[in-house]
Amino acid sequence: MDQRHIRNFSxxxxxxxxxxxxxxxxxxxxxxxxxxxxxxQVLDSMDLERERGxxxxxxxxxxxxxxxxxxxxxxxxxxxxxxxxxxxVSRALQACEGALLVVDAAQGVEAQTLANLYLALEHDxxxxxxxxxxxxxSADPDRVMEELIEIGLDGTEALPVSAKQGIGIDQVxxxxxxxxxxxxxxxxxxxxxxxxxxxxxSYKGVLVYIRVVDGSLAIGDRIRFMATQKEFEVTEIGxxxxxxxxxxxxxxxxxxxxxxxxKTVQDTRVGDTVTGADRPAKSxxxxxxxxxPMVYSGLYPVDSADYGRLREALEKLQLNDAALTFEPExxxxxxxGFRAGFLGLLHMEVIQERLEREYDLTLITTAPNVVYQVTxxxxxxxxxxxxALMPPxxxxxxxxxxxxxxxxxxxxxxxxxxxxxAQERRGTYLNxxxxxxxxxxxxxxxxxxxIMYDFFDQLKSRTRGxxxxxxxxxxxxxxDLVRMDILLNGEVVDALSTIVHRDRAYNKGxxxxxxxxxxxxxxxxxxxxxxxxxxxxxxxxxxxxxxxDVLAKCYGGDITRKRKLLEKQKEGKRRMKSVGNVEIPQxxxxxxxxxxxx
Amino acid sequence: MTxxxxxxxxxxxxxxxxxxxxxxxxxxxxxxxxxxxxxxxxEWAGEMLPSGPLVSIFFGGGTPSLIDPHLxxxxxxxxxxxxxxxxxxxxxxxxxxxxxxxPEKLAILKEVGVNRLxxxxxxxxxxxxxxxxxxxxxxxxxxxxxMARDVGFRNINLDAIYxxxxxxxxxxxxxxxxxxxxxxQHLSLYALMVEAGTPLKQQLDRGQAVLPQEDAVADMxxxxxxxxxxxxxxxxxxxxxAIPGLESRHNRLYWQLEPYLALGAGAHAYVSPRRWWxxxxxxRYMELIEGGADPGDGEEELTLAEEMREYAWLGLxxxxxxxxxxxxxxxxxxxxxxxxxxxxxxGGQGLLEWNESRLWLTARGRDVASVTARAxxxxxxxxxxxxxxxxx
Numbered sequence: 001m002d003q004r005h006i007r008n009f010s011x012x013x014x015x016x017x018x019x020x021x022x023x024x025x026x027x028x029x030x031x032x033x034x035x036x037x038x039x040x041q042v043l044d045s046m047d048l049e050r051e052r053g054x055x056x057x058x059x060x061x062x063x064x065x066x067x068x069x070x071x072x073x074x075x076x077x078x079x080x081x082x083x084x085x086x087x088x089v090s091r092a093l094q095a096c097e098g099a100l101l102v103v104d105a106a107q108g109v110e111a112q113t114l115a116n117l118y119l120a121l122e123h124d125x126x127x128x129x130x131x132x133x134x135x136x137x138s139a140d141p142d143r144v145m146e147e148l149i150e151i152g153l154d155g156t157e158a159l160p161v162s163a164k165q166g167i168g169i170d171q172v173x174x175x176x177x178x179x180x181x182x183x184x185x186x187x188x189x190x191x192x193x194x195x196x197x198x199x200x201x202s203y204k205g206v207l208v209y210i211r212v213v214d215g216s217l218a219i220g221d222r223i224r225f226m227a228t229q230k231e232f233e234v235t236e237i238g239x240x241x242x243x244x245x246x247x248x249x250x251x252x253x254x255x256x257x258x259x260x261x262x263k264t265v266q267d268t269r270v271g272d273t274v275t276g277a278d279r280p281a282k283s284x285x286x287x288x289x290x291x292x293p294m295v296y297s298g299l300y301p302v303d304s305a306d307y308g309r310l311r312e313a314l315e316k317l318q319l320n321d322a323a324l325t326f327e328p329e330x331x332x333x334x335x336x337g338f339r340a341g342f343l344g345l346l347h348m349e350v351i352q353e354r355l356e357r358e359y360d361l362t363l364i365t366t367a368p369n370v371v372y373q374v375t376x377x378x379x380x381x382x383x384x385x386x387x388a389l390m391p392p393x394x395x396x397x398x399x400x401x402x403x404x405x406x407x408x409x410x411x412x413x414x415x416x417x418x419x420x421x422a423q424e425r426r427g428t429y430l431n432x433x434x435x436x437x438x439x440x441x442x443x444x445x446x447x448x449x450x451i452m453y454d455f456f457d458q459l460k461s462r463t464r465g466x467x468x469x470x471x472x473x474x475x476x477x478x479x480d481l482v483r484m485d486i487l488l489n490g491e492v493v494d495a496l497s498t499i500v501h502r503d504r505a506y507n508k509g510x511x512x513x514x515x516x517x518x519x520x521x522x523x524x525x526x527x528x529x530x531x532x533x534x535x536x537x538x539x540x541x542x543x544x545x546x547x548x549d550v551l552a553k554c555y556g557g558d559i560t561r562k563r564k565l566l567e568k569q570k571e572g573k574r575r576m577k578s579v580g581n582v583e584i585p586q587x588x589x590x591x592x593x594x595x596x597x598x
Numbered sequence: 599m600t601x602x603x604x605x606x607x608x609x610x611x612x613x614x615x616x617x618x619x620x621x622x623x624x625x626x627x628x629x630x631x632x633x634x635x636x637x638x639x640x641e642w643a644g645e646m647l648p649s650g651p652l653v654s655i656f657f658g659g660g661t662p663s664l665i666d667p668h669l670x671x672x673x674x675x676x677x678x679x680x681x682x683x684x685x686x687x688x689x690x691x692x693x694x695x696x697x698x699x700x701p702e703k704l705a706i707l708k709e710v711g712v713n714r715l716x717x718x719x720x721x722x723x724x725x726x727x728x729x730x731x732x733x734x735x736x737x738x739x740x741x742x743x744x745m746a747r748d749v750g751f752r753n754i755n756l757d758a759i760y761x762x763x764x765x766x767x768x769x770x771x772x773x774x775x776x777x778x779x780x781x782x783q784h785l786s787l788y789a790l791m792v793e794a795g796t797p798l799k800q801q802l803d804r805g806q807a808v809l810p811q812e813d814a815v816a817d818m819x820x821x822x823x824x825x826x827x828x829x830x831x832x833x834x835x836x837x838x839x840a841i842p843g844l845e846s847r848h849n850r851l852y853w854q855l856e857p858y859l860a861l862g863a864g865a866h867a868y869v870s871p872r873r874w875w876x877x878x879x880x881x882r883y884m885e886l887i888e889g890g891a892d893p894g895d896g897e898e899e900l901t902l903a904e905e906m907r908e909y910a911w912l913g914l915x916x917x918x919x920x921x922x923x924x925x926x927x928x929x930x931x932x933x934x935x936x937x938x939x940x941x942x943x944x945g946g947q948g949l950l951e952w953n954e955s956r957l958w959l960t961a962r963g964r965d966v967a968s969v970t971a972r973a974x975x976x977x978x979x980x981x982x983x984x985x986x987x988x989x990x
Contacts, residue, residue, distance in 0.1 A: 522812075524947065524966060524969060544813075546966060547812060547813060547816030547965065548789070548812070548815065548816045548819060548965050548966065549965070549966040549967070549968045549969055550789065550836055550964075550965070550966070550967045550968055551791075551836075551967070551968055551971070552788040552789040552790075552791055552836065552837050553788055553791065553837065554852070554853075554912065554915060555849070555852050556605055556851070556852045556858055556860070556866055556868065557605070557607075557658075557860070557864070557865065557866040557875070558866075559852070559866075559868075559873070559908065559912065560866070560873060560898065563908065563975055566911075566968065566971050566972050566975045567975055567976065569968065569972055570972045570975065570976070573972075
């Protein structure tokens with residue numbers, strides 16, 4: 001297809017504003033799938049994604065659309081819908097010339113709407129606003145139009161649509177053709193193609209999703225990844241319609257995938273440039289950066305015999321997930337395990353769930369932490385991804401922690417509540433502006449570590465569910481942080497150490513000690529729980545000794561059954577980790593996430 | 599010559615208590631009682647008897663006192679006939695529920711050879727008896743004991759439960775004091791066990807009933823032990839108290855891993871090294887017996903190591919613990935050797951003590967007897983002449 005007849009676009013939206021439904025409708029209307037073949041939300045192909053209603057892996061679908069008697073090739077590139085994957089979103093947008101910005105007609109502009117809009121504008125995309133769900137009784141398209149104008153778009157041009165009812169879909173398609181510019185690559189130049197996603201297929205090896213920017217790609221070509229310098233021979237090229245279909249080649253401006261007997265996605269980094277090995281491009285496409293884990297946690301098998309299986313499972317997951325990192329780690333409390341790095345908390349939860357569900361592992365996961373940049377008194381710089389490995393306070397000159405710039409959109413009635421929450425989380429106020437006369441946008445700089453766990457839940461509960469949140473990493477910031485240790489029965493349990501702000505250490509320590517007292521079952525002897533900073537104990541609780549542990553009845557008819565009961569109780573105890581003499585249940589290692597400090 | 603016992607299961611009940619998960623049936627009448635007794639007698643006729651003397655017969659339930667006492671008498675007669683006479687020294691116990699007996703019934707029980715009654719009192723507050731779905735009130739407990747004394751029963755056990763939903767220490771003290779006034783020879787005080795599938799479990803799961811706190815239940819147990827000691831009733835097992843010399847012989851059979859035969863639906867028997875049990879269904883049991891078939895439902899054969907473990911954790915339920923000479927006589931190894939490292943470590947934790955002749959749990963060890971039992975259920979056996987060959 002010549003470039004004039006190609007349009008590459010994405011759909012961007014706040015969560016639940018109807019992105020996937022609109023994509024389904026576009027696919028259906030252009031006849032790529034019969035409605036019988038349409039499972040709801042065909043683009044979300046992992047079970048877990050569908051269960052969680054989150055798009056994790058981007059995909060691309062090629063649609064054919066007739067407009068004024070000519071056939072156009074529309075490539076719809078789907079983007080992940082979670083803040084953990086902002087980098088992946090930006091690469092997907094880089095592969096496009098235009099974006100549909102979908103806004104819910106009842107909800108209006110939300111934090112993610114804005115974050116996505118700014119990403120799109122950064123990449124010079126033509127943004128077509130779409131007001132979705134106009135069939136809802138609570139729809140207020142006029143208000144949404146005004147909000148769009150407020151954020152700098154031509155709201156009057158916004159298309160009123162109901163993806164669910166199929167209203168306005170044709171207009172969306174013809175606007176894509178008329179308003180989104182065609183690609184303008186150099187078709188005779190050396191190949192440059194942008195990788196915006198890749199996934200591992202056990203038969204074909206890695207499938208690399210690309211947008212050809214210059215030149216073209218054909219089966220049999222020898223290609224090179226410019227960042228990793230790895231070379232492969234292309235064995236297969238295809239496009240999604242949305243079912244995969246083989247093609248011979250991809251021309252300038254086109255979107256598709258290729259396979260080349262690649263064993264791991266570690267070789268095919270999102271954002272990297274594919275070029276020809278025989279006629280390489282001089283420079284790579286801009287914007288590539290290696291995936292950088294932001295959140296770390298320890299993964300330990302409950303049964304130490306599963307260590308090997310855990311490593312194999314992580315290796316397999318890594319084949320399909322370049323952002324996942326892991327290194328062996330030893331904990332005095334938990335034995336042998338791994339310190340794994342994730343893009344964010346959602347990414348972490350998805351990986352943990354897959355390890356337990358798909359690989360049948362029972363894991364103890366330590367509380368997640370961010371990564372700290374530590375400068376020692378002797379001038380040495382250390383990167384600390386495990387609180388237990390934080391150097392002694394006396395050796396430390398400064399500790400820096402990652403911060404984010406967070407945008408929170410809230411009804412103006414709740415501005416006070418949101419500010420209070422941001423203050424509690426050590427936020428720095430940056431800006432306040434009004435979207436209209438009832439909604440405001442607050443901008444704060446916040447430590448990533450403070451918003452990692454329950455910030456969003458708190459935000460929702462304090463604004464009766466109305467506020468929305470989006471954030472972007474905004475570098476590192478020096479803070480007065482200290483390591484807080486937990487001692488059980490006088491022994492430090494390394495897996496329970498956390499990094500906290502000095503001013504809040506006392507409250508956190510007390511809350512954590514209390515929580516642990518609730519979570520740790522009574523033992524044969526009294527177990528003191530202490531929270532300490534260095535040698536100074538800041539909180540103390542006690543798990544009282546167990547008073548009674550007996551089987552009241554055991555007679556002749558019962559002996560076999562009681563023996564089995566004892567064996568079962570014993571099995572239950574094996575699922576706990578014994579540290580020193582203290583048996584600690586799995587959930588205690590996540591206790592820090594569940595403390596309510598007052 | 600090994601002493602042995604006989605357990606006879608009478609599954610019939612007038613109503614089912616909320617906490618009960620025993621093998622019981624309600625709604626069966628006299629005809630079924632008769633038919634069931636016939637089956638018991640027929641099963642007895644086919645039993646292989648151990649070589650030693652019979653020392654105990656125990657009618658358990660269900661509610662053995664619910665049925666016509668002559669039926670129990672018939673069973674006793676057949677046992678008597680086959681063992682060549684039941685001596686007066688044989689303990690013959692019937693579990694009895696208040697509200698199911700009359701002076702006449704009790705007199706007949708006495709006459710047919712029953713010499714011990716185990717009466718289920720459970721609590722001395724009508725609201726607790728009602729919520730447990732017991733069929734009697736507090737006054738029926740007193741009446742039953744009085745009637746039993748009148749007809750000449752001199753060996754009476756009373757059962758009670760602590761840790762009931764909503765129960766207070768004061769109520770428990772009232773229960774124990776009330777039972778002591780009845781001057782029983784034996785008391786069984788059980789911490790409530792919540793069993794799967796019982797109405798009680800459902801009530802708790804739905805929040806319709808709430809158990810007392812762990813510490814409150816422990817206080818009840820500790821208070822009762824002290825109080826009973828003052829009354830001359832000494833604990834000889836975790837839940838059982840008796841005037842010295844009147845401990846239940848039948849209970850001892852179980853905790854000392856001595857042989858016992860068992861008749862009736864769901865009944866479990868043990869003659870080393872086999873343990874076996876009958877089908878639970880009452881009708882099914884009767885049909886099998888009537889058809890001349892084996893009512894057995896399952897069995898296990900214990901290895902020597904398994905018997906040693908059971909002997910140890912069951913034996914340690916008793917206040918006097920394990921007799922080392924008896925253990926050696928049976929297993930040709932001393933228990934302190936067989937469980938060497940475990941005995942060391944439990945001793946080190948203050949749970950276990952021993953001397954030349956015995957091995958027993960300390961006061962702390964008895965409080966947490968399951969800690970020792972869990973350690974023993976799969977303990978390695980040390981110091982055997984030849985290592986046992988694992989099945990492959």
